[in-house]
Amino acid sequence: MTPGLLIAAPASGTGKTTVMLGLLRALSQDGVSVQPFKCGPDYIDPAFHRAACGRASFNLDSWAMDAGLIDAIAAQSAGADLVLAEGSMGLFDGVARPGATGNGASADLARRMGWPVVLVLDASGQAQSAAATALGFKSFDPGLNFAGVILNRVASPRHESLIRKGMEAMGIAVLGALPRRGELVLPERHLGLVQAMEHPDLERALTDYAAFVRQHVDLGAIRDCARGAAAQGAGRLPDPPAQTIAMASDAAFSFIYPHLIEGWRRAGSRVLPFSPLADEAPAEEADLVWLPGGYPELHAGAIAAAGTFLSGLVRHAQTRPVHGECGGYMVLGQSLIDKHGQAHRMAGLLGLETSYARRKMHLGYRNARLLAPVGTIAGGTCLRGHEFHYSTIVAHDDEPLAEVTDANGDAVAETGSRRGLVSGSFFHMIAPVS
Structure with a gap:
């Protein structure tokens, strides 16, 4: 080693x-x-x-x-x-x-x-x-x-x-x-x-x-x-949630764990990056669109004005899954309120409204049991992840995506959302749990 x-x-x-x-x-x-x-x-x-x-x-x-x-x-x-x-x-x-x-x-x-x-x-x-x-x-x-x-x-x-x-x-x-x-x-x-x-x-x-x-x-x-111990066993990286994944990737969408991308690619999936801030739509051939977390609260105006991106997202969601984590989840909602209190229209694929003006730190590990699939990740799958954000939910009216607890086993109110083929959560997936 x-x-x-x-x-x-x-x-x-x-x-x-x-x-x-x-x-x-x-x-x-x-x-x-x-x-x-x-x-x-x-x-x-x-x-x-x-x-x-x-x-x-x-x-x-x-x-x-x-x-x-x-x-x-x-x-x-x-x-x-x-x-x-x-x-x-x-x-x-x-x-x-x-x-x-x-x-x-x-x-x-x-x-x-x-x-x-x-x-x-x-x-x-x-x-x-x-x-x-x-x-x-x-x-x-x-x-x-x-x-x-x-x-x-x-x-x-x-x-x-x-x-x-x-x-x-x-x-x-x-x-x-x-x-x-x-x-x-x-x-x-x-x-x-x-x-x-x-x-x-x-x-x-x-x-x-x-x-x-x-x-x-x-x-x-x-x-x-420097020293190192011998490897204690063989393991594998997580499997992909789809065969072809359109991945939002720019200054507003960058919080995705590198081992996930590496695992998905090694399993034969194609990861196709696109930039919402450059008003790019997700690839038409994608089986799933993934919006990672990042800093959409700092770019809310630019995202709201990105018509090609938003219309492409809505078009994809009519027939194929779309998933957002944290910042990506916020963009899938109805509106995002920036630090000045101004509301910006988002994709409208979930009934979620979030606010960065009402700041409160949410931080910690999360256990989540999916109540519905996320791409090819089946409902009932348990995920371990992490949550770190300051934005708060102002309103939402969708079905929960998961049963979520913190590291101590206590229930977490932010359960994520799902509507049709669209899903999102404030927690970032690190790994599925067998």
Whole structure:
């Protein structure tokens, strides 16, 4: 198995994405073929990973994925020299009730895959005390291999020296120390980072991250720390919901998990991208139209004016299935109210009205049992997925698509909708559950 490392942190906001991107680009510049992964449900980071190293990045999730699917996705590292997986939130953060192979924490995957942990530690406002934090993470789970730390936001050479002395006393390797650089920050919006495709100068930013990491991190030591366990079994990627799939793909519709697309293509399905923002209609030969999530609330006016797209969608729905997830679900409804309170007419294929003016965060894992088919995914199928949005339902009058519960087994009010051949939900499918 390809040796790897998990780039993790005690919490969100410590700079691990900057470190991850810098490592990916710097190692790639050195001729190292690096396979990236992202722990947990995240639609945005994998696109940055790909831009940094040239290889597609895939999500791994111990709550939503069974062992076979994890192994099938991990097998995408074939041919690479090194795996780098980026953690989610804090290293041990997950849900209370475990799912398929764990509670969703990044530590689950590091333990299962045999990847040593590199902890990105924000050193702001502390010196030797940083070693106590690192020691706590090193000692918390004896089943993890703890490679060492990369210090971030170091204030001065003296500050770095004090922290290093504390780490040395605890036997913790310091693999790098990054000085404070306020300009090396990726722009963000309400669902996380601004998407890679929208970054105003992504190539320059990645080059800067690589130079920064190369100057302050021991890349040789990083490679030497990498380890990997043998694959624990054979598995397969999820089957497609249709033979030919028209997939909305642009800045408003991009939240689809890469392992799904890879699985669908490997099973022989054709995935035909089209851009609603460019007023393109779905391909006439498609058996199913899939509208992923994204940011339609930021482009509601353009979508409402995209007559070719909307009429093509309505025409397709007369004879063949259409499915929308989260943002795509909102576009299938009657109207979408933007942040200014202005209502924009949508496709009208569902009786749904949603509002981004009434913002409330909906976040968490979801279990869903389908009450009707979605393409060739049969009714009664159980799906595991994730929900993350701020828009709220103002009105709806359709039949529910699924029985939905959260990670604790509590019922979720947002059950999705179905009307004729059209369906949608706020949850994003990660994997079917056998």
